[in-house]
Each structure stands twice: as C-alpha cells, then as structure tokens.
Amino acid sequence: AQSVTQLDSQVPVFEEAPVELRCNYSSSVSVYLFWYVQYPNQGLQLLLKYLSGSTLVESINGFEAEFNKSQTSFHLRKPSVHISDTAEYFCAVSDLFSGGYNKLIFGAGTRLAVHP
Amino acid sequence: EAEVAQSPRYKITEKSQAVAFWCDPISGHATLYWYRQILGQGPELLVQFQDESVVDDSQLPKDRFSAERLKGVDSTLKIQPAELGDSAMYLCASSERRGGYEQYFGPGTRLTVT
Numbered sequence: 001a002q003s004v005t006q007l008d009s010q011v012p013v014f015e016e017a018p019v020e021l022r023c024n025y026s027s028s029v030s031v032y033l034f035w036y037v038q039y040p041n042q043g044l045q046l047l048l049k050y051l052s053g054s055t056l057v058e059s060i061n062g063f064e065a066e067f068n069k070s071q072t073s074f075h076l077r078k079p080s081v082h083i084s085d086t087a088e089y090f091c092a093v094s095d096l097f098s099g100g101y102n103k104l105i106f107g108a109g110t111r112l113a114v115h116p
Numbered sequence: 117e118a119e120v121a122q123s124p125r126y127k128i129t130e131k132s133q134a135v136a137f138w139c140d141p142i143s144g145h146a147t148l149y150w151y152r153q154i155l156g157q158g159p160e161l162l163v164q165f166q167d168e169s170v171v172d173d174s175q176l177p178k179d180r181f182s183a184e185r186l187k188g189v190d191s192t193l194k195i196q197p198a199e200l201g202d203s204a205m206y207l208c209a210s211s212e213r214r215g216g217y218e219q220y221f222g223p224g225t226r227l228t229v230t
Contacts, residue, residue: 042224043120097172102217103161
C-alpha cells in the first residue's frame with residue numbers, strides 16, 4: 001500500500017520569501033500525485049496534480065511541484081509567498097485497487113504560516 | 117460552478133447519541149467518498165461508493181458507522197453510538213467516474229462529541 005510522508009509539520013515564512021513544502025511517497029510502478037490546500041474550517045481544494053508527462057506541474061496561483069521518481073518526491077514550491085497563502089497543505093498519492101478504483105492516501109499535512 | 121454540498125457544517129452531540137451527515141455530490145459524479153480528518157492529521161478514507169454500491173469500506177468502523185447511497189446520488193453517513201474519539205471533520209468528495217483521479221471535496225462537517 002502507498003504511504004505519504006510530509007517532512008515538515010509547520011513552515012513559518014515571511015511574506016515575499018520563497019518556500020518549499022516537502023513530500024515523499026512510497027515507491028510504486030506508476031503513481032499519481034496531488035497537492036491539496038485547506039483553509040480553516042473548509043474542505044480541500046486541489047492545487048495541482050501530476051498524472052503523466054512533464055515532471056514539473058504548475059498551479060494558477062504561482063505554486064509548482066516537481067515529480068522526482070528517483071527520489072520518490074513531489075515537493076511543492078513557490079518563489080514568493082503572500083499572506084493569503086497561509087493554510088494547511090496536503091500531499092496525496094493515488095492508490096489503485098481491484099476493479100479499477102482508486103483512493104487517495106494523504107500525508108499528515110504541512111501548516112504554512114506566512115508572516116508580514 | 118458545481119460544488120459538493122454537505123450538511124450540517126457543525127454538529128455537537130453527546131457520547132452515546134446517534135448522529136448523521138448528508139452529502140450531495142456534483143451532479144453526474146458516479147463515485148462518492150467519505151473521509152474522516154482528525155485534527156492535525158490528513159484525511160483518511162472511510163468508505164467509497166460507485167453509484168449505489170460500496171467498493172471500499174475497509175477502514176469504516178462497522179460496529180458503529182454506516183453509510184448508504186440508496187439511489188446512487190446523495191449519501192448519508194451515520195454514527196451510532198457516538199464516542200469521544202469520533203470528534204473530527206467528516207469530508208465528502210466526488211469524482212466523475214470510476215478511476216477518476218480528480219476528487220472534489222465539500223466543505224465538511226465538524227463533529228464534536230462531548
């Protein structure tokens with residue numbers, strides 16, 4: 001079964017500084033990876049996803065993540081954060097099971113706190 | 117933009133009482149998921165439906181939890197009796213088809229058991 005490790009439970013950063021949120025997953029033949037963002041008392045919103053193709057994927061609000069198969073990593077980066085980026089970020093991997101179904105396995109989350 | 121609806125948003129109940137949560141997925145989405153998110157942790161899948169059928173309930177505590185999706189559209193998750201350890205956020209998500217990788221989440225129901 002798949003597993004996901006988010007290496008930092010909290011990441012404090014100043015506004016306009018760069019940030020990296022780290023994610024490692026257990027190896028598999030094929031893997032689909034996701035980053036979700038959760039604001040307080042809200043559901044999860046898909047930030048970006050890797051299914052195939054280019055190993056660098058980008059979101060519309062400036063985040064990017066790079067799929068690294070050899071290091072089994074999918075780190076999330078942003079060159080300049082904003083106060084509004086303060087949220088909980090979850091890395092997830094899709095785990096396929098019989099019948100062609102899949103389920104998401106989530107990491108424990110990283111709380112990004114952006115300070116002025 | 118279509119969204120996954122959940123109600124109630126917040127629920128406070130006493131232990132040993134029954135509680136129910138409702139989810140209405142995005143129209144046309146065949147796959148529906150219920151997740152439990154304990155404070156400080158990532159969501160964990162409780163049950164997955166394909167239309168009206170359960171395809172995975174391996175992590176559902178079946179002695180006290182039940183879930184149904186009778187007409188393959190909306191769904192109800194029930195806990196009876198509730199225990200203190202059930203305090204968590206309960207999230208519903210849906211995806212367009214079997215094996216669909218993109219899941220759309222609702223706002224969740226925050227349950228507090230006292």
